[in-house]
Amino acid sequence: MLEARDVIEKDIWWETRNGSANFWYDNWTKLGPIADLMLTNFPVDETIQYVEDMMINGQWNLSKLQRTVPEDLVEHITHSFNRDTIDQSIDKAWWMLNANGKFTVSSAWEKIRCCSQPQQETLEHIFLTGDYAAAMWKVFTDAAGIQGPFVQVKQAVKKWWDAKCSAKLKPLLGKIKYPWMKDILGSWPHLVNYLESYKPQISYILVHWSSPLQGWYKCNSDGASKGNPGPISAAFCVRDSLRDFIYASTRRVGDTSCLVAEAKAMYDGLVYCVTNQLLPLYFESDSLSLVKMVEGEWDVPWSISLEVYNIIEWRRKGVIHIGYVMREGNQLADFLTNHIFSFAGTLCFENFMELPAAAKRLVNIDKMQMPSFRFKPVFARELD
Incomplete structure (x- = not known):
């Protein structure tokens, strides 16, 4: 059991909330216990016990972090584990071997199992x-x-x-x-x-980008992943009730899953619109799963728990409605997520003339309300 514990503990991620997790021996960085990552010139400081010991008013104590752990760990912690508001609830344990973060005996057994006659896993x-x-x-x-x-x-x-x-x-x-x-x-x-x-029989529906009500703004977001998991990108674009383009941004994020990309794109769009007072706002994403999670209808997986928490907090800062749109009605954001893979870093477009030619065409198509077709097969079923 002790041998199994050493293997299994690394797959429990402690989501930082009030910082109650053990700083050295709990896996709260998703990299494993920090004590296992320390270099010889950075000995473990046993006077530091909890993650909260590295915080001041809910924010990282950067100078203390730099004295305690190597620089690459400081960068990982400060860039990956920030909350936009202070949370007083205790740190939450997530089981990383299941997408929903809940422990199951079967997933633990799968981690440690072995065959009596091991062979190549064909x-x-x-x-x-x-x-x-x-x-x-x-x-x-x-x-x-x-x-x-x-x-x-x-x-x-x-x-x-x-x-x-x-x-x-x-x-x-x-x-x-x-x-x-x-x-x-x-x-x-x-x-x-x-x-x-x-x-098969095929059915179709007409889909187009719809403009918001007069005086409202609309932000569309999208995330893309080359491999899922693989290199990901996040993009959003903002337009007004006259269907005029206002702003768009797209960025490379790293290597992870498509759902993480969708969450980061929604977060980026919300922060921009709230910060620049583009309110009231109608926000659309073509990720039905993410919309259901933000609305509280579906459970949030551990991989995007921090992003969803921050999205919900930013949503409370203005009159913001979040809804789902089919991909055919989200073509500009979809184009931008793939466009950034030809570049590095972040691209920002502050007016219509700065957009690539293909993006300009999509803006004009949406402005003219030209529809796209969504096809799907029809399966006839007998009633029970």
Whole structure:
């Protein structure tokens, strides 16, 4: 258990709120315990116990940090862990092996597990021949009356498809929600032929950028990631009720996930609009997940908890409505997030003439209210 603790503790992140986490031995920097990162010329100062010992009125004591830890750690701490308001609640522990930050035994076991006969983690080993995969297959194949052995994943799928269902599973497989599946014959070649000739029905809707009410401003934001996780960018643009361009900014952020990019873009846009008194404000993002989190309808994952906290605090500083828009109605911000990957740092556009030609075209398209099409397949379903 003690050996497992040393492995697992590094995957618990302590989100800094009032600074109650242990400065040296808790993982509050997302880099692991600071004590493990210290150089020989920076000994651990045991008189410093908590993160709050490095703060003055909720802000970092920069001179004390510089005397205590190496410069690269100082830069990481001051740039990555700032709150715009003081929070008196205790520091919160997040389980980093799950996106929602909640501990599960399965994720901890996955971290420390090992096979009795370790092999290269091929598709077959992970899903068929590994100890736990083989045990799971045995449970379900015994219940369904399907006999192995299973050597390849595609062979296992074919056996399940061709098998005559056991009496135990007939009630479960009797309800077919997709009527087109009734037309498929039982053999694998017929299935392949059917899918190759299948033509789905397509529906579409018209989408366009809509101008805010008279006297209001609108800010659109977007984030992009090349790889998810990978290099990310964040961008926002502001226009008024006459659909005139006011300001836009786009920047490279680092390497992380697309959701982090979306959150940073929304934060950047809110700070700019509130600071420059571009209020009342209607704010749009094409990340439905982020909008639901900011509205309090969905749980916030640990990876953007700090960004969402700051977004909510800045939102309280003015008349601000935050809503969702489809990507087709967010084309200018979407263009800017990808445009910055050809550069480094930050690009700011303070008037229409400074925009790239492609961005000018998008502004004019939105101003003329020209729609875009969003297509999606239609799947017919039988009612239960």
